[in-house]
Amino acid sequence: MITELQLPPTQHYIEGAWRASADGGVFDVENPATGAPLATLSAGTATDVDAAVRAARDAFERGPWSQMSGADRGRLLWRLADLVERDREILATLEASDVGRPYVESFMFEIPLVADTFRHFAGWADKVTGTTFGLPPFAGQERFSYTLRQPLGVVGAITPWNAPTMILAWKLAPALAVGNTVVVKPAELASLTTLYIAALVAEAGFPPGVVNVVTGSGQVAGEALVRHAEVDKISFTGSTAVGRHIAAVAGEQLKKVTLELGGKSPQIIRGDADLNAALPVIATAVFANQGQTCASGSRILVHRSRVGAVAQGLADIAQSAVVGDPFDEGTTMGSLISSAQLDRVLGYVERGLAEGAHLVTGGRRIGTTGYFVEPTVFVGDNDLTIAREEIFGPVGTIIPFDDDEEALRLANDTEYGLTAVLWTGDASAVTRFTRQLKTGSVWVNAWGPPHPALPWSGQRASGIGEELGMAGLLANTIEKTVNLVSRG
Ligand code: NAD
DSSP states (O other), rough: OOOOOOOOOOEETTEEEEOOTOOOOOOEEEETTTTOOOEEEEEHHHHHHHHHHHHHHHHHHHHHHHHHHHHHHHHHHHHHHHHHHTTHHHHHHHHHHHHHOHHHHHIIHHHHHHHHHHHHHHHHTTOOOOOOOOOBBBBBBBBEEEEEEEOOOOEEEESSSSSSSHHHOOOHHHHHHOOEEEEEEOOOOSOHHHHHHHHHHHTTTTTTTTTEOOOOOOIIHHHHHHOOTTTTTTEEEHHHHHHHHHHHHHHHHTTTEEEEEOOOEEEETTTOOOOOHHHHHHHHHHHGGOOOOOOOOEEEEEEGHHHHHHHHHHHHHHHHHOOTTTSSSTOOOOOOSSSHHHHHHHHHHHHHHHHOOOEEEOOOOEESOOEEEEOEEOOOTTTTTTHHSOOOOOOOEEEEESSHHHHHHHHHSOOOOOOEEEHHHHHHHHHHHHHOOOOSSEEOOEEEETTTTTTEOOOOOEEEEHHHHHOOOOOOOOEEEEEEEOOO
């Protein structure tokens, strides 16, 4: 059920309190589907970031959090998951209003995944341990060597606007489970659910300073967080361009980073694929969240014998899509996030046409209010700009191939390496393709969001390091080696 919009407090959340920016600065956010003003948020400065980092450092070193058992941290995370579930409708309403995506996508998929992520990592909170080693004596003395798994300290979490609540949970849950404290800088275009979750963090009973949120621009608040000397790690999800910049700053400072970046992921449709089953999912992988998905399968590699059928099938689905008000029950696609994103997507459509791609369907703006675009399908080749650059809009390009070797070559012929989808009924092809695809994950005969138990990572320009799963949990820890030599 859709509820009335319930805005969270619109100031920074620092040390358990809501605070205006030190210089009083604010910025406005709009509902992209209507263009109507939605909220006025605090524009964080380096001073606000410094206050948040100091609060997080203090909570890490001295507050009750530093003494809390893993079981108690897990209990708090579990309570937070319960509160997210209780307020599922409020959160889905906020996200649909802030991002412009269909309410049903947030309500059915995103918000439940947020709760699942907090619960999954709640279960790990008292189970992260070091290792013991049976080594020979050291300099003739008995030796006992073991490792301690310890939290890093203060984690800076920087999130994008496309799935702001889910990605917040991906960063908060593992970092908190192992005992870190966190300062979040959410995307300036979609901060509302992060602020709402900060309010739930307070209600759940997390001690002040354990979770802090500073809203504002990437150039000011984000940059200050990345450069702050008291931040031990930056966990960033966003564009490859900003990821490269953060990696360079972190490199100078020798700060730990996890970077989850852009993608240009292939969907490979072999000649034996069951198209009836595949087509709706192929379309979802391109058009879900208006194509503003890092894992979007926007390069649709199709065996030449099936190109006509896939183009027709996707055109039928695209033309029957209901693009409009995110809160209408029948809506399947909402609005792009901003006018800049609309210009970007339409610019890529023009570029595709100019470079000779064949437009199968779509390509135009719908209406003049909001930023709605027709779901769009091209047929072309892998050298087109629309096949090489991340569009982050509902635009897919069908690219024909003749055999498996060519399909694999095309799939890997990209600077990115986030994910891939393979459509086939042939188990030997599955083994061959999944080994050779240069991506962090592969879906076979399906596509969907990551599960918190599974590691999520990108190769090449799609990122560095893991998020989620055991690997993502341990990426929030240091493993310290202890050598104890007996002198008795
Ligand atoms: P973006 O890089 O523009 O912004 C992401 C975040 O970084 C925002 O909070 C922004 O304010 C902040 N930022 C910008 N400049 C900064 C700076 N100099 N220092 C510190 N922070 C700064 O990305 P976006 O447009 O919000 O998100 C879309 C991108 O995110 C796409 O490329 C998409 O593929 C990627 N993404 C990746 C994943 C993944 O898991 N790999 C998931 C979702 C989105």
